[in-house]
Amino acid sequence: MGGLLIMEIxxxxxxxxxxxxxxxxxxxxxxxxxxSRVTEKTKIKILEKAEELGYQRNALASNLRxxxxxxxxVVVPRISRHFFASVxxxxxxxxxxxxxxxLICQSLEQLERETKITETLVANRVDxxxxxxxxxxxxxxxxxxxxxSGIPLVFFDRHCNIPETNNVLIDDFKGxxxxxxxxxxxxxxxxxxxxxxxxxxxxxxxxxxxKAALKASNLPYKEEYVVSSxxxxxxxxxxxxxxxxxxxxxxxxxxxxxxxxxxxxxxxxENGVNIPKDVAMVGFSNEPTxxxxxxxxxxxxxxxxxxxxxxxxxxxxxxxxxKKQISPQTIIMDSKLIERQSSKK
Amino acid sequence: MGGLLIMEIxxxxxxxxxxxxxxxxxxxxxxxxxxSRVTEKTKIKILEKAEELGYQRNALASNLRxxxxxxxxVVVPRISRHFFASVxxxxxxxxxxxxxxxLICQSLEQLERETKITETLVANRVDxxxxxxxxxxxxxxxxxxxxxSGIPLVFFDRHCNIPETNNVLIDDFKGxxxxxxxxxxxxxxxxxxxxxxxxxxxxxxxxxxxKAALKASNLPYKEEYVVSSxxxxxxxxxxxxxxxxxxxxxxxxxxxxxxxxxxxxxxxxENGVNIPKDVAMVGFSNEPTxxxxxxxxxxxxxxxxxxxxxxxxxxxxxxxxxKKQISPQTIIMDSKLIERQSSKK
DNA sequence: CTGTTAGCGCGTTCAC
DNA sequence: GTGAACGCGCTAACAG
Numbered sequence: 001m002g003g004l005l006i007m008e009i010x011x012x013x014x015x016x017x018x019x020x021x022x023x024x025x026x027x028x029x030x031x032x033x034x035x036s037r038v039t040e041k042t043k044i045k046i047l048e049k050a051e052e053l054g055y056q057r058n059a060l061a062s063n064l065r066x067x068x069x070x071x072x073x074v075v076v077p078r079i080s081r082h083f084f085a086s087v088x089x090x091x092x093x094x095x096x097x098x099x100x101x102x103l104i105c106q107s108l109e110q111l112e113r114e115t116k117i118t119e120t121l122v123a124n125r126v127d128x129x130x131x132x133x134x135x136x137x138x139x140x141x142x143x144x145x146x147x148x149s150g151i152p153l154v155f156f157d158r159h160c161n162i163p164e165t166n167n168v169l170i171d172d173f174k175g176x177x178x179x180x181x182x183x184x185x186x187x188x189x190x191x192x193x194x195x196x197x198x199x200x201x202x203x204x205x206x207x208x209x210x211k212a213a214l215k216a217s218n219l220p221y222k223e224e225y226v227v228s229s230x231x232x233x234x235x236x237x238x239x240x241x242x243x244x245x246x247x248x249x250x251x252x253x254x255x256x257x258x259x260x261x262x263x264x265x266x267x268x269x270e271n272g273v274n275i276p277k278d279v280a281m282v283g284f285s286n287e288p289t290x291x292x293x294x295x296x297x298x299x300x301x302x303x304x305x306x307x308x309x310x311x312x313x314x315x316x317x318x319x320x321x322x323k324k325q326i327s328p329q330t331i332i333m334d335s336k337l338i339e340r341q342s343s344k345k
Numbered sequence: 346m347g348g349l350l351i352m353e354i355x356x357x358x359x360x361x362x363x364x365x366x367x368x369x370x371x372x373x374x375x376x377x378x379x380x381s382r383v384t385e386k387t388k389i390k391i392l393e394k395a396e397e398l399g400y401q402r403n404a405l406a407s408n409l410r411x412x413x414x415x416x417x418x419v420v421v422p423r424i425s426r427h428f429f430a431s432v433x434x435x436x437x438x439x440x441x442x443x444x445x446x447x448l449i450c451q452s453l454e455q456l457e458r459e460t461k462i463t464e465t466l467v468a469n470r471v472d473x474x475x476x477x478x479x480x481x482x483x484x485x486x487x488x489x490x491x492x493x494s495g496i497p498l499v500f501f502d503r504h505c506n507i508p509e510t511n512n513v514l515i516d517d518f519k520g521x522x523x524x525x526x527x528x529x530x531x532x533x534x535x536x537x538x539x540x541x542x543x544x545x546x547x548x549x550x551x552x553x554x555x556k557a558a559l560k561a562s563n564l565p566y567k568e569e570y571v572v573s574s575x576x577x578x579x580x581x582x583x584x585x586x587x588x589x590x591x592x593x594x595x596x597x598x599x600x601x602x603x604x605x606x607x608x609x610x611x612x613x614x615e616n617g618v619n620i621p622k623d624v625a626m627v628g629f630s631n632e633p634t635x636x637x638x639x640x641x642x643x644x645x646x647x648x649x650x651x652x653x654x655x656x657x658x659x660x661x662x663x664x665x666x667x668k669k670q671i672s673p674q675t676i677i678m679d680s681k682l683i684e685r686q687s688s689k690k
Numbered sequence: 691c692t693g694t695t696a697g698c699g700c701g702t703t704c705a706c
Numbered sequence: 707g708t709g710a711a712c713g714c715g716c717t718a719a720c721a722g
Binding site: 054056057059063064069078079080082086092104105119120123125149 | 399401402403404405406408409414423424425427430431433437446448449450451464465467468469470493494
C-alpha cells in the first residue's frame with residue numbers, strides 16, 4: 001500500500017516501549033528514571049528502544065503523578081530592565097544546579113497581569129515562587145491567595161507588607177542616605193530627588209533616606225525639590241524640563257531609579273545645561289547605559305545576580321522543608337556606593 | 346481539641362466540590378468549563394462552593410487529559426537584549442489575546458542550554474515554539490528532534506538552514522547594503538565593518554550587503570576593515586583599540602550589532618578620538634543606549650515588537666491547522682533606515 | 691530484580 | 707441536564 005508515510009508523532013508512551021520489549025511499563029518507567037532496581041542490561045535495552053521509537057517523556061503525566069513539578073516561578077515587573085534580568089540570571093543559575101526549571105513571568109507593572117500570573121503558576125503547580133511586585137499592586141488579595149495555596153513564596157527587592165513572609169531586600173533607607181550624603185560631601189547644597197512610586201516600600205525608604213541625610217547635615221528639606229516618576233525614561237525627561245522651567249537652583253540629583261535619571265540627563269545634556277557636579281542614583285545594578293551618560297556617575301549598586309541567588313536558595317530551603325514548619329525570614333543585602341571611573345580626557 | 350488549625354491546602358479537587366454538593370464530579374467539571382449543558386442555577390452553586398473551598402484547578406491534569414496546554418514556548422539567546430525583550434513583548438500580546446500562555450526561555454548563546462530547553466518544552470507538551478537560535482548552534486540535531494516531535498515551529502530573526510520550516514526574518518542583506526550606502530552617500534570612503542558571528546546567517550547577510558554596497562559604488566573592499574565580534578560590549582572596545590593601534594584610516598563604521606558598536610563608541614569617545622562623521626548600525630530596535638552615545642546615529646531599525654507579533658500569528662495559524670498539512674512559510678519583514686534626531690546645541 | 695494493581699485530577703464519552 | 711465509567715501517561719506501593 002505504498003504511499004504516504006503517516007508518522008504517529010509524539011504518541012509513543014512507556015507502554016509502547018514495554019510492549020515492544022515484552023516487559024511491564026513500570027520497569028520501563030524505572031529504567032527511564034535510572035532506578036537502581038533495574039538491571040544494567042535491561043536498562044540499556046530500554047533506553048535503546050526508547051531512542052529508536054523516538055520516545056519523549058510526558059512531563060505533565062509525570063508531574064501529576066509525583067505531585068511535584070521541579071519548577072519554580074519568578075515574577076518581575078519587566079524582564080528588559082537590567083536589574084531584573086540580572087536577578088533572573090542568578091535565579092536560573094541556582095535553580096538549575098539544584099535540578100529545577102524556572103518559569104519567567106513579567107507583570108509589566110500591571111496588577112491585573114500579576115494576578116493572572118499568580119493564578120497560572122498555582123494552576124501549574126510550581127513548587128515555589130519568587131516575586132517582585134508591580135507598582136500598581138496596592139491590593140494584596142492575590143498574594144494572600146498565593147500564600148494560602150501552600151506554595152513557598154519569597155519576595156525580593158519589592159516586597160509587600162504581609163506578615164509572616166520571606167523577603168530578600170536591600171537596605172534602601174541606607175542607600176538613599178548614603179547617596180544623598182555623598183552629594184553633600186561633594187559640596188552640593190541643593191539636591192533634587194527623583195522619587196519612585198510611593199506605593200512601593202523601596203521608594204518610600206529611599207526617599208526617607210534622602211530626607212534623613214539632609215537633616216543630618218542641617219540642610220533644609222524643600223518639597224519642590226522632590227519630583228516623582230513612574231520609572232519611565234519620559235518621566236525623567238519631563239522632570240528635567242520642569243526643573244528648568246521653574247528655574248530651580250540645584251547642584252545635585254539623587255534619583256531613586258535609573259530610568260528616569262537617564263531621561264533627565266539626556267535632556268539636560270541635549271539642551272546644553274550645566275550638568276550638576278555629580279549625580280547619585282539608586283535603583284540599578286551595572287546598568288550599561290549609565291556609564292555612557294556620565295562616566296563620573298556615582299551609583300548605589302544593587303547586586304541583582306547575587307540577590308537572585310540568595311532568594312532562590314532561600315526558596316529552595318523552604319521547598320525542601322515544607323513539612324517542618326520553618327519560620328519565614330527576611331534577608332537584608334548590603335548595597336555599596338560605587339564611583340564610576342572618570343573619563344580620561 | 347482546640348489548638349492548631351491544620352489546613353488541607355491545595356488539595357481540593359472537583360470531587361470535593363461534588364461531594365459537598367451531592368452531585369457528580371463530571372457536572373462540576375462541566376460547570377467550571379462553563380458548559381452550556383449545566384443549569385445556570387447549579388453552575389452558580391458550584392462556583393460558589395469552589396470559591397468557598399478555595400479550589401484551584403490543576404492545569405497538569407487538565408492538560409494531560411485534553412492533550413493541549415494552550416502554551417507556547419519562546420526561546421531567545423538573552424532576554425536582557427533589547428531586541429529580544431521587544432520580541433517577547435509582541436509574542437505575549439498576541440498570545441494572550443488568543444488565550445495562550447508563553448514560556449520564556451533563554452539559551453545564553455549556549456548550544457547545551459538550548460538543547461536542554463527544547464527537550465523541556467517538548468516534555469511539557471507546549472503547543473508550539475518560537476525560536477531564535479544561539480550563536481553556538483551549528484549542529485541542528487536538537488532542532489530536527491523538535492521539528493519531528495510534531496510541535497509547530499517558527500524561527501525568527503536568527504534562523505537555521507533546515508528545509509521546510511517557518512521563518513520570520515528581516516532582509517539583512519538589504520539592511521547591510523542600505524547602511525553602507527548611507528555612509529557612502531554621506532561622503533565616507535573608508536568604512537569599517539564590525540561583523541557578528543559568521544555562524545549565523547543574519548550576520549553573514551549583513552556582511553554581504555556591506556560588500557555589495559562598496560562594490561556598487563566602486564569602493565575597494567579591504568579585509569583589514571572587517572573586524573568581528575561575539576556580540577559583547579567588550580569586543581567593541583577591543584575592536585576600537587585595535588583599530589587605533591593599527592592606525593587605520595576610517596571615516597565611517599557599519600556595525601552589524603549594537604552592543605559591540607556601543608563598546609567601540611565609548612572607547613573612542615573616552616580617548617578623545619575623532620568619532621567618524623556618522624555611524625550606521627544594524628541589529629537593534631530602539632535600543633535606548635544608542636541615542637545616548639550619539640544623537641545623530643543612524644540605525645537600521647529591527648522592529649522587534651512587530652516581529653514578535655507576526656511570528657506568533659504564524660505559529661498560531663500552524664497550531665490551529667495542524668491536521669491539514671499547511672506548508673511552511675518564510676516571511677521577510679521590512680527594515681527601515683532611521684536617522685536619529687540630532688541634538689540641539 | 692520485575693510484574694501487578696491502583697490511582698494522581700480531570701475531561702469525555704455514553705447512557706438515562 | 708446529570709451520573710457512571712473509563713482513560714490521559716506515568717509512578718508508588720506492594721507482591722513475588
